[in-house]
Amino acid sequence: MxxxxxxxxxxxxxxxxxxxxxxxxxxxxxxxxxxxxxxxxxxxxxxxxxxxxxxxxxxxxxxxxxxxxxxxxxxxxxxxxxLKNNKIYRICILFPESHKDSYWVPCLDAITEFEENYQSLGVKTEQYRYNSSSPQSFKETALSLISTEPDAILMAPLFFNEAQAVSKLCHDKNIIISTFNNIIRKEGFSNYIGQDLFQSGRIAAKLLDTLLGQGHIAIIHVDEIVQNATHMQQKERGFKSYFEDKNSSSYKISTINLDKNLNFENEESLEAYFNNHEDINGVFVTTSKTYKIAEFKKTYQKNLKIVGYDLVDKNITLLKEGYIDFLINQNPKQQAFVGLSTLAEHLLFDKDIPKSILLPIDIINSENFQQYLE
Amino acid sequence: MxxxxxxxxxxxxxxxxxxxxxxxxxxxxxxxxxxxxxxxxxxxxxxxxxxxxxxxxxxxxxxxxxxxxxxxxxxxxxxxxxLKNNKIYRICILFPESHKDSYWVPCLDAITEFEENYQSLGVKTEQYRYNSSSPQSFKETALSLISTEPDAILMAPLFFNEAQAVSKLCHDKNIIISTFNNIIRKEGFSNYIGQDLFQSGRIAAKLLDTLLGQGHIAIIHVDEIVQNATHMQQKERGFKSYFEDKNSSSYKISTINLDKNLNFENEESLEAYFNNHEDINGVFVTTSKTYKIAEFKKTYQKNLKIVGYDLVDKNITLLKEGYIDFLINQNPKQQAFVGLSTLAEHLLFDKDIPKSILLPIDIINSENFQQYLE
DNA sequence: TTCGAAAATGTGCTCGAACACACAAAAAAA
DNA sequence: TTTTTTTGTGTGTTCGAGCACATTTTCGAA
The missing domain is CATH 1.10.260.40 (lambda repressor-like DNA-binding domains)
Incomplete structure (x- = not known):
């Protein structure tokens, strides 16, 4: 043998x-x-x-x-x-409330999972939530959080200017701060855990290109206030860069800003718009509000390919029904978990915190969403 | 304030x-x-x-x-x-050699990364490689490995019967054994870390359905020996189940077995076959040899949509060139890393080893492969 | 009541790194 | 030469869990 x-x-x-x-x-x-x-x-x-x-x-x-x-x-x-260091570390996590946007719900699972793994090592988390449509709320909650002098902070900052001020303040006070989901600025004081948003736009572009071959694509920003724009702008730039690189004239691309009722600033309805632009055969929705456009497609039986973001319940339902073609998973749970773990390992074991941790950008269809929900 | x-x-x-x-x-x-x-x-x-x-x-x-x-x-x-337990644990990892199939190369990165994280905790790994086309080689290497009496074994078993015997032997000898990449049997002695292969076939089906709308799809198994068949069969069953569930007559599906030169058992060439079946507009390749079919498509300028497996170099090149439409990432690196970590955490901290750990099945196009290569 | 065994409970050492403190030797000042 | 300071080195305790061993308590049998 x-x-x-x-x-x-x-x-x-x-x-x-x-x-x-x-x-x-x-x-x-x-x-x-x-x-x-x-x-x-x-x-x-x-x-x-x-x-x-x-x-x-x-x-x-x-x-x-x-x-x-x-x-x-x-x-x-x-x-x-x-072992010798029997300190209890406090990590505060600051992110939007969930009742307006269920996108943030998975972060709670991340926190639970984190606590299960790290509480016996002496790391605790504290949640601070802010109103996603109020920069003031973000700022005040952040300040109250900082006043408790935690060992580290993980935040999802929707508001660029305020986030930068908070980041600077933490730096001055020697509080470790990490940012997830939304990048503030590459050379800032805070590191970033999340996705490459520009690349994420390119992925959406490739998917729609695969689906359509040619035509007229609308980039739709739904119900997002000006301050949150950087996020969507990076995706839009990425999206357009794909077609610029392709250097073909097969597509026309339009950008649309809608309020939460899917109306334009000038109160024009989406329905009216689509009637005036019957050549639109593809849509890229830059946020987790993708289901709103998919519901529109369902109601008016439009012949549209839709690519959007995030595994929120309504999106999944419409994905299964075939009204959404692809979703891109921003994976808030993984972002929060990796963020918390990175901070904890730094506090506990002195591991260094990289300037940025870019997580994979998952393409989701009706057959593989289940695995990403865990 | x-x-x-x-x-x-x-x-x-x-x-x-x-x-x-x-x-x-x-x-x-x-x-x-x-x-x-x-x-x-x-x-x-x-x-x-x-x-x-x-x-x-x-x-x-x-x-x-x-x-x-x-x-x-x-x-x-x-x-x-x-702290008290100052034993050094040995985890042996058994998987195919890379020179025949570069699919296994990322496992080396997983091992390196694992060692970096766990060596100071007292866990060492040892690599054992076998010839992927020789059940005998698998068996012998496994036996020599077992004779060194490691604390745990992680193996990627290509051969069903031999793997089952090895698994049983470890069970009798009280050596902890985990399986990754290829499942042996649900009720066996070994747990499984990897993907749901049936579901993986369904995802491929959904992708081709999205790409084609209708037509004739060929499921192609390239250069795989009989023993490895379970792996591909599960994918094939999943693939077909998608279209059965859809209950539509839009597609015709054929299965093709090819040797490494892309010839049939009866020496018929693929080229001849495609000429006789000009209606074939989609291909599902069940292994990482996807590039072989894509090269065929490139050479003969066939109008084919191709969905296949794995981020090996040749596949990535052809994906970027547009000759492959989607790849499904089996993520051998993640599989190996999760497998090793699970075993280590069990040895070190008594964490339990789940019966199976199903990892996400990633859909890859030319824009998001980079993130999964790390 | 006394002894002995069994059951219940307490004590003290170990792991490896960190750090305070004690102590030594050499160098500088008296 | 003696005293003080500086510099180098060693010792011993701490952290929390685990476990061997010591000690106490209980209770039945003589």
Missing amino acids: FSSTYNCVFENKISILLNDLFIFVLMTKKYTIKDIAEMAGVSKGTVDRVLHNRGKVSDSAKEKITKILEEINFKPNPIAKN | FSSTYNCVFENKISILLNDLFIFVLMTKKYTIKDIAEMAGVSKGTVDRVLHNRGKVSDSAKEKITKILEEINFKPNPIAKN
């Missing part, structure tokens, strides 16, 4: 099994500070001082210890490191 | 900020076994016996302690728990 020869790649060394004999060079030692102290012929206190650059070590000892540390690539046990 | 009223939902209690006064009911205590012992008026030893059901505790004490544990929802600090 074992008479042939196998190779087993193992820790960059090759062990060879030959006629029942397994030549196995195995380093199972788990080095500790004490081990290193013994190897260097000093006490663990001295090793510790070298590790933390606390000084008060002779050059000869320092050199000897450093050499050993490098040789075995020593990394202190993060578990023991953390 | 703070004159208005805010609400802060906090640990299911509502704190109210009113005129600069923040009423804050905050539980910052991190309970330890010692705390619980004090509360119950016993020693920590007794609490420990209750926690681990080690017996030798009076009913009265047990009741009192249990009540407190439930009240504060006590969870022992996993960090301290692990």
Whole structure:
């Protein structure tokens, strides 16, 4: 049975099994500070001082210890490191209320899941919610939050200017702050966890291109106030860039801004608009309000391909019924969870927080939405 | 600034900020076994016996302690728990060699990433590779691996019967074993980390349906040996089930088995076949060999929509060029990483291993593949 | 009542890193 | 030379859970 020869790649060394004999060079030692102290012929206190650059070590000892540390690539046990530190960390998470926009509901699951994993490690979360249509509400809630002096903050900022001020304030007060879902500014004080919104627009464009081949596409922004515009503008720019790169004249692209009743600023109805533009065969809805356009399509039996955003209930229903062709999943749950975890691991284990964490942009149809709901 | 009223939902209690006064009911205590012992008026030893059901505790004490544990929802600090256990765990990962099929390359990244996260916690991995076209190689490598008596095994088994035997052997030897990428059997000894292959076929069907509207679709299995068939059969069944559910006569569906030179068993060429079936307008390729069909399409300038599997280099190139319409990402990296993590967390923290972990099935087009490559 | 065994409970050490503190040796000041 | 300061080094305790072992209590049998 074992008479042939196998190779087993193992820790960059090759062990060879030959006629029942397994030549196995195995380093199972788990080095500790004490081990290193013994190897260097000093006490663990001295090793510790070298590790933390606390000084008060002779050059000869320092050199000897450093050499050993490098040789075995020593990394202190993060578990023991953390044990001594019995502080409770507070992470505050600031995001819009859900009753206006169910998009935010999955964040609650993320928080629950996070708490289950991290509460026994001494990390707590606190939720602060603000009114998604009031910059004032965002600002005030943020300030009240900051006044409690948490260890870290994770926020979904809809309002650019206010968010930037909050971010700056936290920076000055030495409170760690991360942003999710909406990016503030690349060179700002806060890092970003979420998706590449520009690319997200390009994906929508590719999908509609695949679906249509040619025609007239309407980019529709539904019921969004001016302050939230950056978000949608990035998607729109991405969308258009796809067709610019394609350099073809097969498509006409129009941009439409609608209020929550699907009316234009000048009170013109969407119905009237579509009657005047019968050539429109595709729609890109830039927010989770995609279902509003899909309901319109259903009611008036329009021949439209629709690509929009997010796995909110109404969208899923219409996706299953075939009134929405594709959804792009912004995955607020994953964003919140990754955001919280990144902060927690930084607080607990000193892991560094990357300038930005870009999560995958999921394409959803009626057959694969289930997996993303968990 | 703070004159208005805010609400802060906090640990299911509502704190109210009113005129600069923040009423804050905050539980910052991190309970330890010692705390619980004090509360119950016993020693920590007794609490420990209750926690681990080690017996030798009076009913009265047990009741009192249990009540407190439930009240504060006590969870022992996993960090301290692990500290005492200074064992080094060995997880062996068994999967095919990459030189025949680059599909497996991302698994190496998963292993690297895993090692970075878990080596300081005392978990090591060892790689064992087998020849993807030799059941004998799989069996022998598995046996040699088992003879080293690792703490856990993660394997990607291409061969149903052999895998089942290996799984059984591990079960008898009390070695924890997990399966990824290919499911063995639902009621077997091993759990499964991967995708729902049946559903994956349905997604492909929906995509082709979206792309075509009607026509003749060929399901193509390329260069796969009989033993690996379950994998593809599940996809094929899912694919067909979509159209059965749709209950429409818009499509004709054929199944084709090809060798690695894209020839039929009877040596008929694919080119000849397509000439005899000019109505074929869509293709579903059930493996990562999708590029072979796409190259065929490119060479003979066929008017075909192609949906296939996996982000291997050749597929990505043809996806970008437009010769492949959609890819379904089986995400071997994520599968391997989740598999390793699940095993490690079980070994380290006693977390339980679910019977199956179904990962999302990603739809990929030319605009969103980048995010999934990381 | 006394002894002995069994049952119940308490004590104390361990893990690895961190850090305060004690102590030594060498250097500087008296 | 003696005293003080500086610099280097070692020791011992802490964190929380787990577990071996020590100690106490209980209760039945002699």
